[in-house]
Amino acid sequence: MKTKHQHKIQAGFSLIEVLVAMALLSMVVLGVGKQMLNALSNSQGSLNQTIAVEQLDGMANIILQFPVQYQMFLSDWNIDNQCLLPEGNGEVNASTITVTWRSGISQFWRCGVKRKENYSCLELSLPV
Numbered sequence: 001m002k003t004k005h006q007h008k009i010q011a012g013f014s015l016i017e018v019l020v021a022m023a024l025l026s027m028v029v030l031g032v033g034k035q036m037l038n039a040l041s042n043s044q045g046s047l048n049q050t051i052a053v054e055q056l057d058g059m060a061n062i063i064l065q066f067p068v069q070y071q072m073f074l075s076d077w078n079i080d081n082q083c084l085l086p087e088g089n090g091e092v093n094a095s096t097i098t099v100t101w102r103s104g105i106s107q108f109w110r111c112g113v114k115r116k117e118n119y120s121c122l123e124l125s126l127p128v
Contacts, residue, residue: 051084052099056124059097097124
C-alpha cells in the first residue's frame, strides 16, 4: 500500500550544488588566465632584454673593429633600436654604451643618473 507522502529518490544535482561548482570553476579559470597573462608579459620583457643585449654586443663589436669611425654606424644602430624595441634608443659615449626602451614597469637597475619612469635600460662599460 502506498502512503500519501512518498519521497522520490533524488536524481542529479540541486541548483545550489551547480552554482557552487560553477563558482569554483570560474575562480580556477580566472586564476589560470591571470597566470597565463603574467607569463606572456614576462616573456615579452625577456625578449626585449635579449634584443637589448644583442644591440649592445653589436655596437661593442663595431667600436672594437672601427674605433675611430664607429660614429658613422650610430644612426643605423639607433634606427635598429627603434624598430626592435618599444621606443628603443641607444647612446654611446667615451666609456659606456646604453640601450633604453619602454618596458611598462620600473626596473631596479639604473643607467646613468637620470632614468625615465617605466623604462628599462642596459649599460655596457667599454674598456678604456
